[in-house]
Amino acid sequence: MTATQKQRISDKANQFTESVIREMTRVALQYGAVNLAQGFPDFPCPPELKRAACEAIEQDINQYAITWGDKAFRHAIADKVKWYLGLNIDPERQITVTCGSTEAMAAVMLATLNPGDEVIIFEPYYENYGPDVILASATPRYISLHPPEWTFDEAELRQAFNERTKAIIINTPHNPTGKVFTREELNLIAELCQKWDVLVFTDEIYEHILYDETPHIAMATLPGMEERTVTINGLSKTYSVTGWRVGYILSNPELTGAIRKVHDFLTVGAPAPLQRAGVVAMQLPITYYQELAKRYQQKRNDILQILDRVGIPYSIPKGAYYVFADISSFGYKNDVEFATYLTKEIGVAVVPGSGFFSQSEAGKKFIRFCFSKKPETLAKAEERLLKLQSNL
Structure with missing residues (x-):
């Protein structure tokens, strides 16, 4: 048989x-x-980053860093977030360093989503978001961005929010369209998130690549949103080191605890010498x-x-x-x-x-x-x- x-x-x-x-x-x-x-x-x-990475290796920073991120790097991130976004982030309780922002998004979803949860995604969207939601056993719910300005319909967005909505993903500046979400758009999303008790996963990897004096507005800086916003970022785009795979997550202490657990069992930690080189990146002048x-x-x-x-x-x-x-x-x-x-x-x-x-x-x-x-x-x-x- x-x-x-x-x-x-x-x-x-x-x-x-x-x-x-x-x-x-x-x-x-x-x-x-x-x-x-x-x-x-x-x-x-930048040549400073090359030198910093080589020096870190020469100084034998070649073993595991703390799972959730090299201490010096986390403190440097907090300092940079303070001057750029005006947020006071506790580097010991609110930052998780990951293997790129790609792992960051996956870890966040695995730490927060359950079967039956819905996640709102604006489309077109960076291709990882949909699969990440599926891998976390949740359901993606797509809202269209309409050309040429890639705006969304307020009524459609309001209708998408319901008791099953657990989170919404915002990517600003946006891949693939180059859209930068306006304050008015973000305020509307913030209103809905607070009404329905929804988390925001915001991918801000292109935060410094802006044109025509367009401002970057971080969702976590809006009234009532810091506690419910998970901000995802990394070194890749701003510092031209996409192969280093060093990302990071900013979140409230409760969510950070769950995210760190998931991150630990996904990848243990990001490359230690490249995290230390990241300190130099965070300290570059304006x-x-x-x-x-x-x-x-x-x-x-x-x-x-x-x-x-x-x-x-x-x-x-x-x-x-x-x-x-x-x-x-x-x-x-x-x-x-x-x-x-x-x-x-x-x-x-x-x-x-x-x-x-x-x-x-x-x-x-x-x-x-x-x-x-x-x-x-x-x-x-x-x-x-x-x-x-x-x-x-």
């Missing part, structure tokens, strides 16, 4: 696909395409952030000029380092077909827009360009993209 073969793949894993963003990097490498897909800079990080925004604004303007020359419509990003573009005029069946053609035949890799929507049909006319690249990289991409003009 033979045993009945058991299902080997979990129901959770069957509910989502692999990362489209990371897949496009692999395709770009395969075809030698300019990679404007995955969101990493192709230029060096001029660093001013210059960062200035350099990125030039890159944004460069990519927009390229898209104008090529004839690809887009929404103007107010923050982050992506452009969400409309490809409907090119006549391709969908975004995947167009992105494949662009990578293989034109030699420029982008991300198909459907990867940012719960229903792929909603994203079929969009692609995302990443412009965190050297001028020569963008120039090479422009040279290749101009071949598209004959297709219009």
Whole structure:
């Protein structure tokens, strides 16, 4: 008698696909395409950080740090949060250092969500959010952001809140659209969260990459929201060290205790020498952030000029380092077909827009360009993209 073969793949894993963003990097490498897909800079990080990381290794800071984060790094984070956001964060009771902001979001959800809970997600959304909710055994509930300004409908949002709503995810500045949530929008969300006793998971990884004097408003700074807001951030984008995988979470002491337990059993801890180097990052002067925004604004303007020359419509990003573009005029069946053609035949890799929507049909006319690249990289991409003009 033979045993009945058991299902080997979990129901959770069957509910989502692999990362489209990371897949496009692999395709770009395969075809030698300019990679404007995955969101990493192709230029060096600040030299102070390189030296700090090397010095930490030379000083034998190579064993486990405290599970929830190197003490010096946590205190440096608290100091930086104080001057930038005006929040008084206890580094001993309110900060958890993680393996990137990706692990941070997963740890937060696993620590707070239960089966039957609902999590509101604005779409398009960074592709990890939906799978994270599913892995935490909760249910995602999607609210549309509408182009060209990527605003949401107040009535639709109000209707989404109910007794099952446990949390809402806010990503500002926003990936993939470059939207920066306004104070009015955040105040409305804050009102609803307090009415329904809902947590806010806010991903602020692009907090310093802002354009046209657009301000970054942290949800935790709004009246009544510090206690119910979990702020997720990291070194990756601001300091051009996406491969270091050092993120951090700010939350009230009760939530921090639960998050630290989950984090411990997920990854134990982030790389110790890179956390120590993170102290130097947190102590960079305000001029660093001013210059960062200035350099990125030039890159944004460069990519927009390229898209104008090529004839690809887009929404103007107010923050982050992506452009969400409309490809409907090119006549391709969908975004995947167009992105494949662009990578293989034109030699420029982008991300198909459907990867940012719960229903792929909603994203079929969009692609995302990443412009965190050297001028020569963008120039090479422009040279290749101009071949598209004959297709219009």
